[in-house]
Amino acid sequence: MSTYRHALTGAAAFACLSGACLASDAHAAPDPAPPSDGAEVSSVIVTARLNPEDPPVVAAARKRLSETPGAVSVISQESYINREALALDDMLRDAPGVYAQRKWGGDIRISIRGSGIGNASHNRGLLLAQDGVPLNEADGYGDSQVADPLNTRYAEVYRGGNALRFGGALLGGAINMVTPTGKDAGFDNEVRLDGGSWGLLREHVAIARQSGDWDVYAALTNQTGQGWRSQSQQNIQFGSLNIGRSFGEDREVRFIVNGSNVNQEIPGALTLAQFQADPHQTAAANLASDQGRNQRGLRGSLRTTWRLSDQLVFEGAVYAVWKDLDHPIFQVIDQQSRNYGAFGRFDWDGEIGGKRADAFFGAWYRTGDMDSNFYVNNRGARGAPTSRTQQNAKAIDLFGEGRVFVTDRVAVVAGATWGQARRDYASFAVPGVATTFNLKADKTYDWISPRVGLLWQDETGNQLFANLTRSVEPPNFSAMTPTNTGFTPVRAQKAWTGEVGARGHKGPFTYDLTLYRAKLKDEMLQYAVTSSIPAATFNADKTVHQGIEAALDWAPAKHWRVRQTWTYSDFRFKDDVQFGDNRLPIVPRHFYRSEVRYDDPRGWFLAPSVEWSASDQWIDYKNTQTAPGYAILNLNAGWKVTPAVSLFLDARNLTDKAYVSNTQAAVAWTAATATLWPGDGRSVFGGVTLSF
Helix, strand or coil: CHHHHHHHHHHHHHHHHCCCCCCCCCCCCCCCCCCCCCCCCCCCECCCCCCCCCCHHHHHHHHHHCCCCCCEEEEEHHHCCCCCCCCHHHHCCCCCCEEEEEEECCEEEEEECCCCCCCCCCECCCEEEECCEECECCCCCECCCCCCHHHCCEEEEEEHHHHHHHCCCCCCEEEEEECCCCCCCCCCEEEEEEEEHHHEEEEEEEEEEEECCEEEEEEEEEEEECCCCCCCCEEEEEEEEEEEEECCCCEEEEEEEEEEEEEEECCCCECHHHHHHCCCCCCHHHHHCCCEEEEEEEEEEEEEEEECCCCEEEEEEEEEEEEEEEEECCCEEEEEEEEEEEEEEEEEEEEECCEEEEEEEEEEEEEEEEEEEEEEEECCEEEEEEEEEEEEEEEEEEEEEEEEECCCCEEEEEEEEEEEEEEEEEEECCCCCCCCCCEEEEEEEEEEEEEEEEEEECCCCCEEEEEEEEEEECCCHHHHCCCCCCCCCCCCEEEEEEEEEEEEEECCEEEEEEEEEEEEECCEEEECCCCCCCCEEEECCEEEEEEEEEEEEECCCCCEEEEEEEEEEEEEECCECCCECCECCCCCCEEEEEEEEEECCCCEEEEEEEEEECCCEECECCCCCEECCEEEEEEEEEEECCCCEEEEEEEECCCCCCCEEEECCECCCCCCCCCEEECCCCEEEEEEEEEC
C-alpha cells in the first residue's frame, strides 16, 4: 500500500497545481461562460452533463459513454485540429491514462494500463478500430500508421474492461475512431496545407455533402517529410469515402472505405552511449540495410444502425481488409493478408421490475489469412528466400452487459464475454535453406470474462463508479513465430482488474480520476535478443499493474483554460523466480502534461504546454539501467482570420532538449544494448485551413 500512498501524494500535488480543491462548498465558482465564437473545443473528459461547447455529434458520444461504469474518454477533432497532428500520439495526447509515444514516423507505442508493454513494434493488447472495423489483424496484431487524424471526427477511448461494448476482453481496452459523415463534418469543402521542420509537407482536401436522405464525405491526404534523423523519410497517402442513406430516425445504411499507402524509413534504436554522444544519429545496421516499412491497405465496411422499436436498436456491419507489406529489416518481410469479419449489437432501453434498465448484447466474428515470405536483405532489396509460411486466425466473441437502476441514482452493472481464438500455422521447406521444414501446427484458446460494477450519478451529472473485470489476451503470430520459423504455443495472458473513479463538473472544474489495480497471470512480455532480431516473447508468472489516471480542466477566468493530465503507472513482477519484484520497463511511473490556453474574443489563441516524464524508465527486466526522464516545452497558437480561414503555429521542444521518447526492453542491459529511441529536436510547424 506504500506505493499507493506515494501515488496519492502525487494526486494531491496534481490537484494543487491548478488550485483545484474539489471538495467545494456552496460558494463554489459559477459555471464559466461558453467561449466566444471561434474558440476551440478541447475537453476529452466524459461527463453525463452535455458540454455546450461540443458539436452535437461529439456531445452525443460523450453522453453515450457517460453510461459506462468505468474509465472512458471522447476526443473531438476540434481538440487537435489546430496543431500538427500527424499520428495517433498527437491525437491521443490529452486522453488520461493513454501512453502514446512516437518511436519513428507513424510507429507509435500505445499502451493503456501496461497493455502490450514489451511489444517491440506496432500494437498489441489494445483494440484499435475505425467505425468499429478493427485495425488489428484477426490474430490481434495491429498497425496505428494507417489511421489519419484528419479523417477522424472523434475518437472513443474505452480503458481496460470498459471495451466490452466492442466484445473486447483485452487489458488495455479499445480506441474507436469515427469517420466524418456528410452530416457532421462541419463544412462543405475543406482545403488544408501545413508543414515545417525536417521537410514536412502535408496537403489535405475534403468534401461533405447532404442531399435529401443521402450524405457523402470524401477526403484525401498526402504527406511527405525527411524526418529529424537520417533514414527517417516518409511518403504517405490516405483516402476516405463515407456514403450514407437515411431511412428515418435512427435508421441508416452506410458504406465506408479507407485506404492507405505508407512508405517509411526506419532509423533504428541507439545504445545509451550513442544517445549521449549524438541522439541525431542513425543506427548503422539500419542505414546499411536500408530498413523501412512500406505498406498498402484497403478497408471497407457496410454497416447499419436500425431502430427496431422504441426500446431496441440494432447496429451491425460486415467488413473486409486487405494489406500488402514490404518490410526490409533484419530480413525483407513480404506479407499479404486478408481479413474479414462481421459484428452485430442490440441496444435495449426499458424497465425490469419497474426499475429503469438498459442493456446491450451481440457477437463479433473475424477471420484472417496471411502469406508470409522472408528474404535475405540486400540493402533493402530481396535476396534469396529464407522462409515461407501461411498463418490463419479465427476468433469469435459473444458479449453482453446490462444496467439496472436500483435507485434513481445508483445502477448495478453486470456483463460477460465468451471468446474463442484459433491459430493455424503451416511452414514449408525452402530449397537450400536447412533451417526450414514442413510443419503444420495449431492452437485454440477459450475464455469467459465476467464483469460487475456500480455507477452513481447525481442530478448535475457527477458520477462515482467501480467495477471488476477479467481480461484475456491470446497471443498473436508475432509472439508465436517471431522469425517466421517454428511455432511456439505461448499461453494466453489473463488478468483481473478492479477500478474505482469519479468524473464530473464542479464550478470551473471538469475532472476525471480513476484508480485501478490488475493482477496478471502469464503476462506476455517481449525482449530484444539483439538489435537485428525480432523480439522474443515469454510468459511471466505473476505481475501487477496498478496506477492512477487523472485529468483536470480548470477555467480560472473568462477565455482562460488550464488542462492537465497525469498518469501514474506502477507495473512490476510479483515474486518472480528470476526478477523478484522488479519493475517492468518502458512506461515511466509519472507522466504529466499541462497546457494553459487563452482564447481571445477577436479569434486568436495562445497555448504554451509542457510534457514531463517525471521519472526515469527502466530499459531492462533486471533493473540495471534506466533511460532519463525529461521535460519539454511547446507552444501552440492560432488565428481564425475569417469564418472560412484559420491559421496555426505549433512549436515543439523549444529548448531543443535531447530526450528518450521511447525504449525497447532487454533482459539485462549492457553497453551494447540498443533500445533507445530519441525524441525529435526543436521543430516548428504551421498551417492554413480554408473551410467553405
